[in-house]
Amino acid sequence: MFRNRKALPSIGILMLLVSAAVVGLNGCEPIPERTNSVRAGEWPEVTQTSKPWTRWWWMGNAVDKENLTWLLEEYEDAGLGGLEIAPIYGAKGFEDRFLEHLSPEWMDMLQHTVAKADSLNMGIDLTQGTGWPFGGPMVSPERAAQRMVVQKYSYTAGQGLDRPLVLEDKRAAGLHHGLHTLMAYQGDTVENLSDKVIDSLNLDWNASGQWELIAIFQAQTGQMVKRAAPGGKGFTLDHYSDEAVNRYLDHFEKAFQQDFPGIRSFYNDSFEVYGSDFTADFFEVFEQKRGYDLRDHLPELFAEEPDDTSARLKSDYRETIHEMLLANFTMPWTEWANSHGKKTKNQAHGSPGNLLDLYAAVDIPEGETFGSSYFPIPGIRRDSADIRNVDPDPIMLKFASSAAHLTGKNLVSTETFTWLGEHFKSAFSQAKPELEQAFLAGVNHMFYHGVTYSPEGVDFPGWLFYASLNLNTHNSLWPHFKGFNAYIQRVQSVLQAGTPDHEIMMYWPVYDVWADPEGLSKMLTVHGIDEWLHPTAFYQQSKMLMDKGFGLDFVSDLMIAGLQIENGQYSAAEGKYHAKVLVIPEAGYMPVSTLENIISLAEKGGTVIFQQVPKDVPGFNDHLSRREAMLSLWQSLAFDSKPYGEEAQKGAGKVILTNNVFEALEGLGLQREPMVDEGLKFVRRDLEGEKYYYLVNHSGSPVDKAIPLRHGSKAVVLMEPEQGKVGKAGMMAGDSESTVRVQLDPGQSLVIHVPDGDPEDIPFWRYRNSSPEIVPVAGPWNLEFADGGPEIPDPVTLEEIKPWTDLDDPAALNFSGQAIYENSFELGQIDAGAKYLLELGQVLESARVWINGKEIGYAFGLPFRLDITGFVREGDNDLRIEVANLMANRVRYLDQNDIVWRNYHEINFVNIDYGPFDASGWDTMPSGIRGPVSIEIHH
Structure with missing residues (x-):
């Protein structure tokens, strides 16, 4: 028989702990005090975190100091700011190099890695275990992930049980299990028989008549750590058990023996603990938290035809599981890490809990991009055969960024490009808009998924993880990686500066999700958003307002309880976060305490917009009286008609009831950013009154217009993040609004800095005009293959530029690597005020350009254009273009x-549909430059 343990803290204690994260207790780092040290016309400083980081797969832990040193130097040179070590399964044939996880030899490699990274000013994060989720050989069966198995019996006086009390689930019966609870029901009479079981057929209980019995067996899920490394195999952890979590943390405490490595953060992957819906003391905790014994209502909870009662019971079940995950795992884990001077980085999605509160309880909330999105950018490749069956939704990322913003944490990370496309077929031009979409959702600390540790001496394609995107030093794109990373670094330096600048907070009615009558455990996964997110008014209103040009964050019930009012605005994170309006979308269920908190905020001066009157209270216990209390609370508001709905003055603030939220916001005078009407998307940061706008054009049409900005200034600075070009914009200045000319072709991005004052030492931005002078770069072209394989094709002279895969040369068809296109062009007298652009046409897949021996930069995304102003001269100009293609053609050759x-051990290697991988039937992927190549002169 399983024994029960102590219960969780009360809801008040949970609120205190979550609130502590807001003010910087429990190690959750608040935004540091900042001064406006960013100079107009200059990019914010390059830092470790402004550079991109990557997950770093240690395959088989087969690492050595020589290769660690070499790889770290390669990574630093490529522009990476840090790595997240993730030990996993290894490659066959290298077993003699495998190191046991946490062994002295492994610890020595870790310490060497940290020391070398530190010398390169790189950071190191560490997965706390191997593979995922948390677990391993230190997790005993009784502390492994648990589930409840429900079996129904009948008992008749004089005859006893209809069958033995044994676990009938054959798979579960082969794992650690036990009878946890036995309940008897006869009409309104309920008896707990858990202590009356003599053996599987006999009860120390005599009762008259016929009874329905429900047995709850506690059983292991049996899940093992996925993709475990040597020394890491074992059961997945019971995240709901404080005892199991503490034992798990103690294991690492002893393993490091007070000599904790100088890592930055411990990391936890998405909650993929499948089937885990129970733990030993669940019923006791439930009774303490919800005020009644759930065991008295098991027939309703597990009713074959769910009704309102079962939905309420399930809501209470889900809320309790959430609180156990938060109080027994997420918070203690963060406190433990912080006690050793480390941070926590966590993916809350996938868990059966309130994602906002779970994200808020760690130091660096992390989202995930999975699959590829559709963008109407002309020329962007998105092959149907290389697409996963789920599209990423950037709104999903806002759960992580909102939690960070409301609790004053500056960094929001993301596991980026998971299964962006089929192996070896994903280019920077496809990755760029996917990442930009994450930036727009509030991410500012991206992690590649990922880079494998691959020794220098391993043949092409090196060691690889089974899920793409794979970027390692063997990748044909590797020599151009630093160009893409420089773009990311510039953008992230802006998105990490200042504080988020949003007008709206949107309440997330999680109780509507928890009241789903179907099933029991409710895992809120990235892959299930069509069920739990997309159909909701919360999602639809959030998307509508962002599409209209408002910035917003999501708030939970606990976050609302911690809000303050300052000068009529909502305030959080000790005054470092502000918003003007709280929007409550249509909600089926809302706790009375939440409505009380909302009205209290209005009394203090807050503005609240309800899309509809809250319909009901969540949960089962005493819900009729709680419903009456909610109704009474709402009826205390006296509404008057307004053009945009009904409005009730409440103290110093107001409560508005309207189905048209956008119309109400306009009626309140809240200003949106009208640039969205031109197809632009944006995110905005505040630097003590100055503003940064990050703009992208993911539409199918170019934008060349004077666009209004909500914030006025005497000057506006344009900053182009791909090459780092900076200049003062053409504009019309105003006190409350500035109108700025913006030119963005589909696929381009731009940073706008609205400084305080007019910096006079910045040159004016050079705009393109509609009728440029065009100088074609005609043939002949010299094409020479540089580095790659399987063999180096012979040099060739081309009468006109074309991809090398158009050559009648099998070596060129199979080649993956880099090749050099060389030519020259002639210009007349240089116009000192003109803008000179190199138009490369179609590039397959990335280009690095030199003119007259000087490096211009990298063209890795649409529209494959570089600003060459200042690099050209009158007369002859030498042009050198290094093109890197994808790995696909060479992998195709290997399979053919x-x-x-x-x-590899374990999963070996799979395609995007998790079937056997075989590239032998692939078509040759075009590689090189198709052009046309020209020089555009904009006088």
Whole structure:
């Protein structure tokens, strides 16, 4: 029989703990005090965190100091700011190099890694275990992930049980299990028989008549750590058990023996603990939290035809599981890490809990992009065969960024490009808009998924993780990686400066999700957003307001309880976060305490917009009287008609009831950013009154217009993040609004800095005009293959530029690597005031350009254009273009020739649909430059 343990803290204690994260207790780092040290016309400083980071797969832990040193130097040179070590399964044939996780030899490699990274000013994060989720050999069966197995019996006086009390689930019966609870029901009479079981057929209980019995067996889920590394195999942890979590943390405490490595953060992957819906003391905790014994209502909870009662019971079940996950795992884990001077980085999605509160309880909330999105950008490739069956939704990322913003944490990370496309077929031009979409959702600390530790001496394609995107030093795009990373660094330096600048907070009615009558455990996964997110008014209103040009964050019930009012605005994170309006979308269920908190905020001066009157209270216990209390509370508001709905003055603030939220916001005078009407998307940061706008054009049409900005200034600075170009914009200045000319072709991005004053030492931005002078770069072209394989094709002279895969040369068809296109062009007298652009046409897939021996930069995304102003001269100009293609053609060659390259333990290697991988039937992917190449002169 399983024994029960102590219960969780009360809801008041949970609120105190979550609130502590807001003010910087429990190690949750608040935004540091900042001064406006950003100079107009200059990019914010390059920092460790403004550079991109990556997950770093240690395959088989087969690492050595020589390769660690070499790889870290390669990574730093490529522009990476840090790595997250994730030990996983290894490659076959290298077993003699495998190191046991946490062994002295492994610890020595970790310490060497940290020391070398520190010398390069790189950071290191560490997955706390191997593979995912948390677990391993230190997790005993009784502390492993648990589930409840429900079996129904009948008992008749004089005859006893209809069958033995044994676990009938054959799979579960083979794992650690036990009878946890036995309940008897006869009409309104309920008896707990858990202590009356003599053996599987006999009860120390005599009762008259016929009874329905429900047995709850506690059983292991049996889930093992996925993709475990040597020394890391074992059961997945019971995240709901404080005892199991503490034992798990103690294991690492002892393993490091007070000599904790100088890592930055411990990391936890998405909650993929499948089937885990129970723990030993669940019923006791439930009774303490919800005020009644759930065991008295098991027939309704597990009713075959769910009704309102079962939905309420399930809501209470889900809320309790959430609180146990928060109080027994997320918070203690963060406190433990902080006690050792480390942070926590966590993906809350996938868990059966309130994502906002779970994200808020760690130091660096992390989202995830999974699959590829559709963008109407002309020329962007998105092959149907290389697409996962789920589209990423940037609104999902806002759960992580909102939690960070409301609790004063500056960094919001993301596991980026998981299964962006099929292996070896994803280019920077496809990755760029996907990442930009994450930036727009509030992410500012991206992690590649990922880079594998791959020794220098391993043949192409190196060691690889089974899920793309794979970027390692063997990748043909690697020499151009630093160009893409420089773009990311510039953008992230802006998005990490200042504080988020949003007008609206949108309440997330999580109780509507928890009241789903179907099933029991409710895992809020990235892959299930069509069920739990997309159909909701919360999602629809959030998307509508963002599409209209408002910035917003999501708030939970606990976050609302911690809000303050300052000068008529909502305030959080000790005054470092502000918003003007709280919007309550249509909500089926809302706690009375939340409505009380909302009205109290209005009394203090806050403005609240309700889309509809709250309909009901969540949960089962005493819900009729709680419903009456909610109704009474709402009826205390006296509404008057307004053009945009009904409005009730409440103290110094107001409560508005309207189905048209946008119309109400306009009626309140809240200003949106009308640039969205031109197809632009944006995110805005505040630097003590100055503003940063990050703009992207993901539409199918170019934008060349004077666009209004909500914030006025004497000057506006344009900052182009791909090459780092800066200049003062053409504009019309005003005190409350500035109108700025913006030129953005589909696929381009731009940073706008609205400074305080007019910096006079910045040159004016050079705009393109509609009728440029065009100088074609005609043939002949010299094409020479640089580095790659399987063999280096012979040099060739081309009469006109074309992809090397158009050559009648099998070596060129199979080649993956870099090749050099060389030519020259002639210009007349240089116009000192003109803008000179190199138009490359179609690039397959990335280009690095030199003119007259000087490096111009990288063209890795649409529209494949570089500003060459200042690099050209009158007369002859030498042009050198290094093009890197994808790995696909060379991998195709390997499979066509039965050359073994995928040979891994465990999952080995799969395609995007998790089937056997085989590239032998692939078509040749075009590689090189198709052009046309020209020089545009904009006088």
